Amino acid sequence: MTHIIAIAFPKGGAGKSVSAVSLAAISADRGLKTLLIDFDPIGVSSSNSGLDKYSDLSASKLLADSRPKVSSLIQPSPFGYDVIVAGEGLLSGEKWMDTVPMGDLEIRAQLEEDESLQQYDVIYLDSPPHNGKILSGVLIAATHVISPLKADNENAQVLPLFINLSSSVNRIRTRFNMDAFTQLSYVFTDVDERTNITAEIKKSVRESLDPGAVAETVIPHSTAVKQAGQNMMPVVHFKPKEKPSIAYNRFFDEVLQPLFFGPQRKATSHESVAIA
Ligand SMILES: Nc1ncnc2c1ncn2[C@@H]1O[C@H](COP(=O)(O)OP(=O)(O)OP(=O)(O)O)[C@@H](O)[C@H]1O
Numbered sequence: 001m002t003h004i005i006a007i008a009f010p011k012g013g014a015g016k017s018v019s020a021v022s023l024a025a026i027s028a029d030r031g032l033k034t035l036l037i038d039f040d041p042i043g044v045s046s047s048n049s050g051l052d053k054y055s056d057l058s059a060s061k062l063l064a065d066s067r068p069k070v071s072s073l074i075q076p077s078p079f080g081y082d083v084i085v086a087g088e089g090l091l092s093g094e095k096w097m098d099t100v101p102m103g104d105l106e107i108r109a110q111l112e113e114d115e116s117l118q119q120y121d122v123i124y125l126d127s128p129p130h131n132g133k134i135l136s137g138v139l140i141a142a143t144h145v146i147s148p149l150k151a152d153n154e155n156a157q158v159l160p161l162f163i164n165l166s167s168s169v170n171r172i173r174t175r176f177n178m179d180a181f182t183q184l185s186y187v188f189t190d191v192d193e194r195t196n197i198t199a200e201i202k203k204s205v206r207e208s209l210d211p212g213a214v215a216e217t218v219i220p221h222s223t224a225v226k227q228a229g230q231n232m233m234p235v236v237h238f239k240p241k242e243k244p245s246i247a248y249n250r251f252f253d254e255v256l257q258p259l260f261f262g263p264q265r266k267a268t269s270h271e272s273v274a275i276a
């Protein structure tokens with residue numbers, strides 16, 4: 001079964017693209033057949049995957065009358081996972097979604113119609129920073145959602161709007177006989193542990209969500225993240241021993257490992273004896 005994981009939060013600079021690329025690279029490192037589709041017009045996920053974000057083979061081609069098969073747009077990245085880059089026309093694609101009946105269902109329909117995508121264990125969908133048809137289309141297509149957010153006031157203020165959007169999307173899904181998506185977790189990114197404001201906001205966000213909705217793992221701030229971007233690489237490959245790389249691996253273990261591989265088993269006493 002292919003898990004389709006949206007990386008979504010309607011605020012710029014929340015850490016969506018860095019998270020999408022890091023999780024795609026880690027998934028491939030762990031042996032999962034992985035595809036990343038960049039639905040963010042800025043194309044950070046595409047370039048951080050070592051690819052030309054303006055390539056003709058792009059996600060923007062999916063949001064137009066003459067749309068090709070999804071799989072015809074896939075390119076291999078140098079980091080073990082496949083990518084469909086953003087392309088130049090995603091914003092016009094979003095306008096096109098407004099002109100077709102039930103345009104929000106378009107991304108889901110195209111992913112479902114292309115049987116060759118079933119070879120993937122996981123497809124990550126990076127998303128734009130604004131509320132619009134692409135974001136709702138990505139949420140309708142997803143089986144699971146991960147929401148990176150920065151521990152600042154602006155992100156905390158957007159959180160209730162995103163929760164509303166998520167429940168509207170899930171109401172629509174239920175009406176069309178689709179399962180609701182699972183909000184896997186919120187994860188704090190680019191965290192500077194030295195400032196009190198961060199700790200206060202983390203506490204208030206945790207209190208406004210279900211217990212367990214916020215990942216225990218936080219992604220610390222490090223200049224290595226920007227440097228990795230300048231080198232068109234996922235940080236987890238550029239500097240695997242840096243704090244954000246270790247944290248993204250820990251986040252994978254905490255939140256995604258159980259989804260793909262089941263809960264980690266502790267050795268039974270019988271096995272422990274055998275190992276000893
Ligand atoms: N852990 C981190 N340490 C340092 N810088 C970070 C970290 N995470 C993200 N950043 C920086 O923050 C900025 C925003 O990150 P990113 O592009 O992932 O956010 P985004 O949510 O995808 O933004 P947008 O919605 O505008 O596409 C980038 O410049 C990135 O390099």
Ligand SMILES: [Mg+2]
Pocket residue numbers: 016017018040042044045127
């Ligand atoms: Mg982005």
